[in-house]
Amino acid sequence: MRRIEIDPVTRIEGHARITLQLGDDGRVRDARFHVDQFRGFEKLAVGRPFHEMPGLMARTCGICPISHLVASAKAGDALLAVAIPEPAIRLRRILHLAQILQSHALSFFYLSAPDLLLGMDADPARRNLVGLYDEEPELVRGGIALRAFGQEIIARMAGKRVHPAWVVPGGVATPIDAETRDFLLAGVPGAIATVEQALASFRMRLVGFEAEIQHFANFPSLFLGLVDTNGELEHYEGRLRVIDPTGARIVEGFDPARYQELIAEADEPDSYLKAPYFRAFGFPDGIYRVGPLARLRLVTRCGTPRADAALEIFRGRDASAGQASFLYHEARLIEMLFALERIEELAGHAELLDPDVRAHAGPNRREGIGVAEAPRGTLIHHYRIDADGLVTAVNLIIATGHNALAMNRGVLQVARHFVDGERLQEGMLNRVEAVIRAFDPCLACSTHALGKMPLAIRLFDAQGRVVDELRRSSR
Amino acid sequence: MTTLWIGLGNSLRRDDGVGARAAEILAAEGLRARAVFQPLPELALEIAAVQRVVFLDADLDDAPGVVRQRRIAPAADPEGGHRLDVPGLLALAARLARRGPEAWIVSIGILDVDAGEGFSTPVAAGFGEFLDCARHLAVTPSASHAARTHHG
Amino acid sequence: MSVYTLEIDGREVGARPGETILAVAREHQIEIPTLCSLEGLSTVGACRLCLTEVEGASRLLPACTTAVAEGMRVRTQSERIARYRRGILELLFAERNHQCAVCVSNGHCDLQALATSLGMDHVRVPYRDPLLSVDASHERFALDHNRCVLCTRCVRVCDEIEGAHTWDVAGRGIGSWIVSDLADPWGESSSCTGCGKCVQVCPTGALFEKGKAIGEMTKRTAFVPMLQHMRGRRR
Ligand code: SF4
Ligand code: SF4
Ligand code: FES
DSSP states (O other): OEEEEEESOTTSSSOEEEEEEEOTTSSEEEEEEEEOOOHHHHHHHTTSBGGGHHHHHHTTOSSOHHHHHHHHHHHHHHHHTOOOOHHHHHHHHHHHHHHHHHHHHIIIIIIIHHHHHHOTTSOTTTSSHHHHHHHOHHHHHHHHHHHHHHHHHHHHHHOSSSSOOOEETTEESSOOOHHHHHHHHHHHHHHHHHHHHHHHHHHHHGGGGHHHHHHSSOOOOEEEEEEOTTSBBOSSSOEEEEEOTTSOEEEEEEOGGGHHHHEEEEEOTTOSSEEEEEGGGOTTTTOEEOSHHHHHHHOSBOSSHHHHHHHHHHHHHHHHHTTOGGGHHHHHHHHHHHHHHHHHHHHTOTTTTOSOOBOOOOOOOSEEEEEEEETTEEEEEEEEEOTTSBEEEEEEEOHHHHTHHHHHHHHHHHHHHHOBTTBOOHHHHHHHHHHHHHHOOOOTTOOTTGGGSOEEEEEEOTTSOEEEEEEEOOO | OOEEEEEESOTTBGGGGHHHHHHHHHHHTTOOEEEESSOOTTHHHHHTTSSEEEEEEEEEEEEETOEEEEEEOOOSSOOTTSOOOHHHHHHHHHHHSSSOOEEEEEEEEOOOOOSBSSOOHHHHHHHHHHHHHHHTTSOOHHHHHHHHHHHO | OOOEEEEETTEEEEEOTTOBHHHHHHHTTOOOOOSSOOTTSOOOOOSOTTEEEETTOSSOEETTTOBOOTTOEEESOOHHHHHHHHHHHHHHHHHTTOOGGGOTTTTSOHHHHHHHHTTOOSOOSOOOOOOOOEEOOSSSEEEEGGGOOOOOHHHHIIIIIIOOOOEEEESOGGGOEEEETTTBOGGGOSSOOOOOHHHHHOSSSSEEETTOOTTOOOOOOTHHHHHHHHHHHHO
16 A cells, blocks of 8 residues: 655645555555644633633634634534524624624635635746735735724724633623724625625636636535525525535435434544534535535525625536535635625624623523534534532534544545656645645644644655655745 | 834644734834735735734744844745745835835744643743833834934 | 831831731831731741741741841842742642633732732643532522632631631641531531621632622722731720
């Protein structure tokens, strides 16, 4: 058995490795994506009062703390078993949409746009944000401003900490002021213009990416995610829907608190990542995908005019491109439009500044489940507490976990097409990595220093000896 | 006369968070300092607006506890296809402003990046020097003059 | 009534016999850091953060328990004192589990504030990482042993002001811990009146109101000297 290791996957936010296993015929037999995952955080929480959980859980992730904050607070709401004041729900929604916005902006403009807009085979020295700036300064400026806008919304609402704890079980800690509302409303139009410009650029260049569309994790799978009661796009609450590769609904709307009846978790031996699958179809047939692409396929429509117009164009192409994960990029742009339109709508609500933002109660249930659609997909927080309100068990399923099996499948597919025996080519590496990036995995508990380790690819022969090695520095 | 300190790292991975921790302390002292997980492009907006930027970073390749300070220049040719690193960030800032600020990096060699808080013994021992080094890079009228004569 | 004359940090000050260095310093707006001492409660000299240099004494003396004397010369600040104080704080942080970023008292904690004001920015001694529990059996309050610094303010306020004497210190040295009644869960205590005074005087996030999220636990201690004063008048 020979192995090719790509270590680490550059440009994803964190630390990961890909192992490609070659069969004796020299063809790629198996592909696996390894992550340093956070079961440790689940242990950390045991014994703590559940009111601390949102703040603690937000710290499990330096990349999208707000989604953890929201899902955790919702699990806390379930433990309190009280109705959350409407104004608090609106504020939580805005905050969470701002997280979606800034996270998608990071993924699209910073991490993917250089490949997408300059071309996968462009000179590596230019294929980055700086190179892109020289070609399309307005777009890059706009992208930076877009992400800064999302970050600033979060900072103004939840405080300027790296790990804000403003969302609490029962609501949010404090109402917002008129100045913050005005800031929200003033920023939306410019941000929408940027996203629409990016969308136009992306669509124009799409013709150059036939090969990628064909081979970027283009395989049938189920899709899973939340939809609202009308079947529209929803990130904060709703019901779980599952569709098959043809788009047919297998599960119309399932109570997310009963997620364990819907999905089961496989143990992946050499990864800390959980690998859930759709229970009714078994392992591995129950592979499903979550995230922006899944969400856009699950919904009847987005529910906001600009996003719906973009969705229509997307759907025309999506049908012809089959199951390509490559379309995640466009899905992210559409979701950014949706987030901006929804933020505008919510911020314009007459009772936005209502001071009634928190319900107080003690623990009234022993088990609470909070589910939200994080930027990368369905996020599940599941807590058990004792009679005193101390946490006894935690189960987290993060988006990257839901996608684990699909990512392996996607990498395998690309590797089979681009990897040729023992030859290690830069272009191939980029494409394998690009598949992973299309899923935008969130490798939460990573260190930033590890991200600087040089990229090393190793080729092992049947005896486990390194027969070829390729290294490049990420510095 | 503005200086911006940017501390990089994950505070839940022990020594990895040393730069971020230092930035938090400097911010608590009233300085313009930010603790971030990793270099992010929107920082370029802020960098473009100051005279001097000081990055506080952990270095896994250096001897644990060893503190170094050096000038850094914007990347002429940022590394291809990878995440944005500090020179790349500076290159971006230089494009956003007419000219970017003078940039320094203060690094400390680290040892332990396990999950958890607190630093390993050598990093804890070197932390005071790391902080002092960072503080001394504040722009003062005379310091900026000295820097100019030194390099000009 | 005679008056002593002494010198604190080079300033000549007057004091009544029986007063402590701390009390006199405070009367003259000279800041001395404290943790276990609280106005209105008896003094125990447990934390040693108030250490000062008294001319003629070879050891540093705690300001909160040392009575003034005629002609005494006291220094409240020096390199040596600063080193001691930082060292004490480092030991306090290393002894139990303080994770300020996820603590209910983050931003409102006496211990954390002392670390900032005394420049203790890191801990050089190894963390002990003990396995400690949270007693959340009380209906409204909880005690997190991870954050307790054994200052005994809770013990004293409960005994001296509320008169319930619910709290006590059990064990010895580093194995000491705060217990309610006969080491029963707090919620089962027959002596606790549920007044919450202990929660208010606790300088850290050890005693807190249930339902508080990270950084939400703020405390008030001004009632202690006020209650003392009112009782004194009634007697
Ligand atoms: S009690 Fe104070 S010092 Fe201890 S963790 Fe909480 S905030 Fe930090
Ligand atoms: S519980 Fe609080 S008041 Fe009581 S001894 Fe511990 S730190 Fe002091
Ligand atoms: S305040 Fe004096 S010993 Fe604690």
